[in-house]
Amino acid sequence: MGRTKMDTDHEMTDSPTLTIAGLDEQKSMSLLELNQLIGSLIMTPATQRQWVTAELSDVSPRRNSHCYMELIQKDDGGVQLAKARAVIWGNLYPTLSRKFEAATGQAFATGLKVMVCVSASMHPVYGLSLVITDINPAYTMGDHLRRRREIIARLASEGILECNRSLQLSDVPQRIAVISAPQAAGYGDFVNQILHNPYRLLFKPKLFPATMQGTQTAQSIIRALDEIAAQQDEWDCVVIIRGGGATSDLQGFEDYDLAANICNFPLPVIVGIGHERDTTLLDYVAYKPVKTPTAAAEWLIAVGRSALDRLNERSQRILQIVSERIAAQKEQLSYYSGILPMAPLNASRKHAERLNKAILILTDISGRRIAPAVRALDIAVSNLRTSAQNAVVRQKDRITAKEQLLSALSPQSVLNRGFSITRANGITVTDASALTPGTQIETTLAKGTITSVIN
Amino acid sequence: MEATPVKNLSYKDAMAELEQILAKMQSDNCDIDSLAAYTRRATELITECRSRLTATDEELRTILAQLDK
Numbered sequence: 001m002g003r004t005k006m007d008t009d010h011e012m013t014d015s016p017t018l019t020i021a022g023l024d025e026q027k028s029m030s031l032l033e034l035n036q037l038i039g040s041l042i043m044t045p046a047t048q049r050q051w052v053t054a055e056l057s058d059v060s061p062r063r064n065s066h067c068y069m070e071l072i073q074k075d076d077g078g079v080q081l082a083k084a085r086a087v088i089w090g091n092l093y094p095t096l097s098r099k100f101e102a103a104t105g106q107a108f109a110t111g112l113k114v115m116v117c118v119s120a121s122m123h124p125v126y127g128l129s130l131v132i133t134d135i136n137p138a139y140t141m142g143d144h145l146r147r148r149r150e151i152i153a154r155l156a157s158e159g160i161l162e163c164n165r166s167l168q169l170s171d172v173p174q175r176i177a178v179i180s181a182p183q184a185a186g187y188g189d190f191v192n193q194i195l196h197n198p199y200r201l202l203f204k205p206k207l208f209p210a211t212m213q214g215t216q217t218a219q220s221i222i223r224a225l226d227e228i229a230a231q232q233d234e235w236d237c238v239v240i241i242r243g244g245g246a247t248s249d250l251q252g253f254e255d256y257d258l259a260a261n262i263c264n265f266p267l268p269v270i271v272g273i274g275h276e277r278d279t280t281l282l283d284y285v286a287y288k289p290v291k292t293p294t295a296a297a298e299w300l301i302a303v304g305r306s307a308l309d310r311l312n313e314r315s316q317r318i319l320q321i322v323s324e325r326i327a328a329q330k331e332q333l334s335y336y337s338g339i340l341p342m343a344p345l346n347a348s349r350k351h352a353e354r355l356n357k358a359i360l361i362l363t364d365i366s367g368r369r370i371a372p373a374v375r376a377l378d379i380a381v382s383n384l385r386t387s388a389q390n391a392v393v394r395q396k397d398r399i400t401a402k403e404q405l406l407s408a409l410s411p412q413s414v415l416n417r418g419f420s421i422t423r424a425n426g427i428t429v430t431d432a433s434a435l436t437p438g439t440q441i442e443t444t445l446a447k448g449t450i451t452s453v454i455n
Numbered sequence: 456m457e458a459t460p461v462k463n464l465s466y467k468d469a470m471a472e473l474e475q476i477l478a479k480m481q482s483d484n485c486d487i488d489s490l491a492a493y494t495r496r497a498t499e500l501i502t503e504c505r506s507r508l509t510a511t512d513e514e515l516r517t518i519l520a521q522l523d524k
Binding site: 031113172174195199200201202203204304307308310314315317318321322325326329421 | 456466467470474476477481485487490491495497498501504505507508509510514515518519
């Protein structure tokens with residue numbers, strides 16, 4: 001270190017050979033010694049455990065580690081008057097941030113105005129920083145948020161706070177007017193991401209350059225918005241993006257005119273400014289606030305993808321309906337062709353059945369009507385037969401009686417009783433005087449005949 | 456009725472017509488004859504919408520080339 005200093009000194013002289021001789025005379029100290037000296041001067045009781053008010057900036061809490069930040073002070077016009085590096089050691093940060101959050105209802109973060117107890121500390125390597133050992137949560141929120149709240153309240157009272165948010169985003173936002181710093185990494189990331197999306201969604205981004213930091217930010221963005229508004233039919237939406245950076249650089253976005261412009265803008269405005277942890281006024285008025293330029297790209301891709309999904313779902317459904325309908329028709333056809341050969345057979349069988357039934361009915365009817373008549377007839381016939389037989393028997397009996405009487409009266413019966421019949425010349429002789437001697441007579445007895453001659 | 460060529464429809468109108476056709480196709484009184492016509496029209500609409508959403512290689516190259524300028 002000392003040598004470098006000497007070399008520099010001797011470049012101004014004409015005799016470099018003398019420098020070695022001068023080395024002993026030149027008093028110097030090492031940087032370490034100097035830093036230690038500064039430290040000892042700074043770290044006096046006056047700079048230890050002092051309560052100071054300041055605004056937080058660039059608060060970067062790390063998990064299980066120290067929380068680094070910057071403390072800033074600005075005048076009423078927003079010009080920075082003072083700035084110092086500060087740290088809360090890791091062993092204290094969880095306790096302090098919890099205490100602060102519990103009391104104020106918000107996280108210990110950039111933009112807040114705080115009252116902290118600090119001790120100035122000079123590290124030989126890391127330089128001056130303020131070590132925060134306590135915090136007074138009663139000291140309320142910082143200027144940033146108070147001013148932001150005032151702007152939001154004004155926009156609300158003017159009735160325009162929700163205007164951009166109430167716009168209808170086109171079904172698929174593909175034509176995208178991008179407001180960004182032209183060479184910004186965030187812009188490159190955004191364009192790269194939407195143009196190389198895995199679904200091959202078509203996006204047409206166009207850059208409308210603007211200054212995205214410093215005091216010109218708001219006016220520059222408003223000019224870009226005006227340019228887009230003049231050709232609003234060409235675009236589906238506006239994307240305002242800026243990559244991260246020191247948080248104190250985001251103050252340019254905390255502007256009433258810019259916020260009111262976005263509220264009244266005819267196209268939906270998507271805002272992706274800063275890192276994950278940053279919030280700006282624009283997040284409260286934009287159609288869609290996202291954390292980062294990358295997140296803006298992801299959101300647009302997601303919107304496009306859901307449109308693509310809807311389309312694919314419809315085409316699946318059509319395929320399903322068509323195949324179901326055709327299958328149903330085929331089934332019906334095959335049913336018809338299946339029953340076709342059977343149809344005539346079934347028909348004739350059905351007719352035969354009907355015929356049989358008719359016959360049965362007919363038979364039944366005839367059975368019920370004719371049978372009694374036939375039975376009556378049968379009875380009549382049988383009666384007829386009986387009475388005929390009876391009549392015959394009766395006639396027979398009568399004849400038999402007559403026969404018996406007749407036989408009792410017959411000549412044979414008389415003969416049997418000992419009488420005889422005398423015939424002369426075949427004539428019955430009933431008068432003996434009528435007979436002359438020599439006449440041959442014939443006597444009939446019951447049995448046999450006697451021939452005699454009259455004397 | 457002669458249908459509007461799909462190229463002349465806005466994406467929104469194309470989607471609305473697609474929904475209508477789907478509803479008709481799903482209704483019970485959709486006969487098999489209309490089914491073919493509906494399917495043809497729906498396919499046209501879907502193809503058109505999809506082609507508007509997604510980029511061809513050629514289109515992508517053109518856009519990326521413009522960015523490099």
